Amino acid sequence: MLSNSKQALIEQQPLHYTDHGQGDVVVLLHGLFADRQIWQAQVTHLSQHYRCIAIDLWGHGDSKFIPAKTRNLVDVASHIAQFLADIEIAEYHIIGHGCGAAIAAEMVLLQPSKVKSLVMLNAFIGFEPEVNCVKYQQWLDVMNQTKIITEELANTISTLMFAKGKPDHNLVNQFSQQLIKIDSQQVPVLSRFAHMAIYKRDTMELVEQFTLPTLVIIGVENQLRTVLESYLMSDDIDGASLHHLAGAGHLAMVEQPAQINTLLENFYQQQ
Numbered sequence: 001m002l003s004n005s006k007q008a009l010i011e012q013q014p015l016h017y018t019d020h021g022q023g024d025v026v027v028l029l030h031g032l033f034a035d036r037q038i039w040q041a042q043v044t045h046l047s048q049h050y051r052c053i054a055i056d057l058w059g060h061g062d063s064k065f066i067p068a069k070t071r072n073l074v075d076v077a078s079h080i081a082q083f084l085a086d087i088e089i090a091e092y093h094i095i096g097h098g099c100g101a102a103i104a105a106e107m108v109l110l111q112p113s114k115v116k117s118l119v120m121l122n123a124f125i126g127f128e129p130e131v132n133c134v135k136y137q138q139w140l141d142v143m144n145q146t147k148i149i150t151e152e153l154a155n156t157i158s159t160l161m162f163a164k165g166k167p168d169h170n171l172v173n174q175f176s177q178q179l180i181k182i183d184s185q186q187v188p189v190l191s192r193f194a195h196m197a198i199y200k201r202d203t204m205e206l207v208e209q210f211t212l213p214t215l216v217i218i219g220v221e222n223q224l225r226t227v228l229e230s231y232l233m234s235d236d237i238d239g240a241s242l243h244h245l246a247g248a249g250h251l252a253m254v255e256q257p258a259q260i261n262t263l264l265e266n267f268y269q270q271q
Contacts, residue, residue, distance in 0.1 A: 007062075008086055008087070011067035012067070013065045014063065021051045023050045026052050032193075035062075036055060038251060045264075046261070046264060046268075059193040064185065098121075105210075108209075118210070119215045122225050136194070143191045148187055162249040216240055219250065220247065222250050224250045245259060
């Protein structure tokens with residue numbers, strides 16, 4: 001586990017994070033339903049040469065609340081930019097997983113001179129396909145009605161987080177139990193954040209503004225994102241590199257940590 005979190009206040013609400021290592025800063029943003037702990041292997045490896053800041057996004061992990069005026073992922077990107085300014089980070093690399101990559105993309109648009117490189121892991125920064133919106137909205141409806149994440153819903157979500165057809169059942173069960181343990185006060189916050197992540201704007205329309213080194217990684221056995229989406233992003237972002245990770249699902253950083261670490265290390269060495 002990563003060490004006990006630190007916290008920053010953003011509009012009177014605590015944003016939790018961990019800060020390990022020294023050197024160029026790498027900011028790590030997890031995806032929906034995860035938390036900063038999914039980056040444990042990457043922080044352990046990269047912090048030997050970099051300063052790694054892994055953040056619990058609103059409603060996730062220890063960041064149990066959300067600023068009242070938060071409307072969308074653009075606002076969330078502004079919150080993170082404010083936090084980084086408050087701790088005097090002048091420039092940084094950023095890694096985003098899932099909706100964390102959508103937030104990372106917004107940060108590139110918000111602070112193009114400060115973001116040195118972008119990694120998007122199992123993500124899509126365009127509109128969410130309608131079929132996905134319908135499925136995810138059903139999950140949110142259950143959360144909003146029950147004020148908990150039921151065992152059935154936790155198992156459904158967790159199964160989809162890992163490689164199709166050949167998941168590590170210990171990882172699935174562990175993730176499921178983490179979801180079940182989220183308390184009834186935090187679940188509505190998580191649901192509110194999830195709504196923003198699902199119904200995000202189409203940042204693909206703006207990627208011609210991306211002029212920084214970019215790496216797109218997709219797990220070939222991902223059940224929540226598609227290989228086609230990875231091609232769309234890498235094709236539209238000038239100079240972006242694309243890597244397909246065989247046998248990996250949505251939480252590839254947990255399933256194949258060594259492979260992800262190697263990809264990240266090689267990418268940063270090329271900067």
